[in-house]
Amino acid sequence: MPGPPRPQDPARAHFGARLRHWRRVRGLSQAALGRELRYDHTFLSKIESGSRRPTRELAERADRLLETDGELTALWARERRTAPAAPGPPTSMPGTDAAEAMDRLLQAYTRTMAEVGGRDLIVPLEHHARTIMRWWSGAPGATSTALLVxxxxxxxxxxxxxxxGENDRAAALSWCEAGYQWATLARDPQLSARLLVRQSIVHLSTGDPETAIALAGAARAVEGLGPRTRAWAVLAEARAHAAVADARACERSLAVAERLLAHHDPADEPWTAGITDSVFALNAGTCYRDLALRGGTAFAGRSVEHVSRSLDEVPAVSEHDRVLVTIRLAGALACADQPEDAAGVLSDLLSASAGLRGWPRIGTELRAVQVHLATRWPAVGAVRELSDQVRSASPR
Known part of the structure; x- marks a missing residue:
């Protein structure tokens, strides 16, 4: 069985994926794009696969030709600014208490993200990752492996x-790929699979479901996984199948994930404590929503049912997660042709969470639902009021 995708550089891989996305949107083959840009199509093939680094000139030409509103040029620049830096020179390894303290700190950060989001945690998380890798550079044996993990x-x-926190997919991919390489070096299958799943989710958010399916499949195939970790990978696979309207494959993956989640020992996979019934219901509901949006209207009611169940089970202290699930519920209601209910849910949310506390990814999801409502039901009073509320809440 082939190994998981391993691009030479995550920044190159992300640029290539977006170039491929825009080329396909405009209906061009690699050969046709090469002729328009005056680059050999074999060079463009290497750019899209991530094996060659793009130039600024290529990014600017592609932006103009493909009408991407400058995305590729911005991505070219941003990826170089946000990619994980090399660990730097080794520093003396502190005592074992320091590593244990860092582990407790990581758990605290993880809990905090569920409550307040990730924006304010980016800098310390990056700093700690680089610090630990400097410790690793001079650490012996088992300590070295523990630090990599x-x-x-x-x-x-x-x-x-x-x-x-920033809706920055390039930086997200860069860190997840770096983490995957470290987890693989440490021979930690659970963590390796998790980081492949994270990459799958990011690629799905960029409109590249094919790569998302490949990464989720690679995560699922990692040897030595516990059932709950494998279920996490299968759920990512289901989301990607839904994005390409493959209802049969999506439902098959959801059934597999549900069976895996029913047979596990939490003591064997402590990190998976967060993969609760609420998380499964949210993923299933999101899959059904995406299928409904792509013509499978019969799935809309199932989406509302699953997301509602997920929302009922989100802990009260997890405000960030509760906001996210509430927006998914509004999207499900819109797919079920309940515009007034959907608009009411979002209106109440905006009133309770002014500005959504600076959560860009969540704000993007909310605006997508609002635009969907305004496009389909512009004359509905609740929808008009919501549109006015969103405009008022948007930064000038």
Missing amino acids: LAAGFAEAAGWAWLD
Whole structure:
């Protein structure tokens, strides 16, 4: 069985994925794009696969031709600014108490992200990941492996903080790929699979479901996984299948994930404590929503049912997660042709969480639902009021 995707550089891989996305949107083959940009199509193939580094000139030309509103040029620059830096020179390894303290700190950061989001945690998470890798550079034996695992955990958290806190997919992929490399070096299958799943989710958010499916499949195939970790990978696979309207594959993956979650020992996979019934219900509801949006209207009611169940089970202290699930519920209601209920849910949310506390990814989801409502039901009073409320809440 082939190994998981291993691009030489996560920044290159992300640029290539977005170039491929825009080329396909405009209906161009690699050969046709090469002729328009005056680059050999074999060079563009290497750019899209992540094996060659793009130039600024190529990014600017592609932006103009593909009408991307400058995305590729911005991505070219941003990826160089946010990619994980090399660990730097080794520093003396502190006592074991320091590593244990860092581990407790990581758990605290993880809990905090569920409550307040990731934006304010990006800098310390990145700092801790680099610090631990400097310790690792001079550490012996078993200590070295333990530090790699810890650094990979911080890299995973940093990647997720970038996605959640800034909606910066390039930085998120860079940190998740770095973490994956460290977890693989440490021979930690659970963590390696998790970081592949994180990458799958980011690629799905960029409109690249094919890569998302490949990464989720690679995570699922990692040897030595416990059932709950494997279920996490299968859920990511289901989300990607829903994004390409493959209802049969999506439902098959959801059924597999549900069976895996029913047979596990939490003591064997302590990190998976967060994969609760609420998380499964949210993922299933999101899958059904995406299928409904792509023509499978029969799935809309199931989406509302699952997301509602998920929302009922979100802990009261997890405000960030509660806001996210509430927006998903509004999207499900919109798919079920209940515009007044959907608009009411979002209106109440905006009133209770002014500005959504600076959560860009969540704000993007909310605006997508609001635009969907305004496009389909512009004459509904609750929808008009919501649109006015969103405009008032948007920064000038």
